Amino acid sequence: MSDDSPTNEPLRLRPVDPSCVADLIRIAEETRLSHWSAQNYLDEIKNPDAIMLRLVDDDNSVAGFVVGRVICGGKVETRSDAEIYNIAVTTRRQGTGLGQLLLDAFLDHCRGRDAEQIWLEVRESNYKAIDFYKRNGFETVQTRNHFYEDPREHALLMRLDLKNQEG
Secondary structure (H helix, E strand, C coil): CCCCCHHHCCCEEEECCHHHHHHHHHHHHHCCCCCCCHHHHHHHHHCCCEEEEEEECCCCCEEEEEEEEEEECCCCCCCEEEEEEEEEECHHHCCCCHHHHHHHHHHHHHHHCCEEEEEEEEECCCHHHHHHHHHCCCEEEEEEEEEECCCCEEEEEEEEECCCCCC
16 A cells, blocks of 8 residues: 555545544644644534544545534524534545545535535635535635634635535
């Protein structure tokens, strides 16, 4: 098994568990995601509304992950939405379709929980991610000024309407 041929390795989707949090942090740092501590991930694992998936190789090494949550409406608003907090693929595996696998799996989980819309924020300079989300039906609905730190940057708030995708 060579590092130069990532698509030859069979990958499996697995839920995130405490044993792989260090891998998520490593991938997040490698891909320059906003910082989440180990405790942030561990707390999210305990949340029953969380959707946390990872792609693993035969040797159980993590090639990518997605973290999000279904957000249920209150007493007045009964619809459910979902948010994607982080999605990342190791740099050596980017461009091989793994991000699409993770997003598709996340969306399937959201549909299974009757979520109607998916929300996310993305750095306005992350053109690659913005293009990926737009190809998947997300639209920009707002700019959040100075949302990110290190470096300070605006965020685009994007939304995918799942109701309009089904048919």
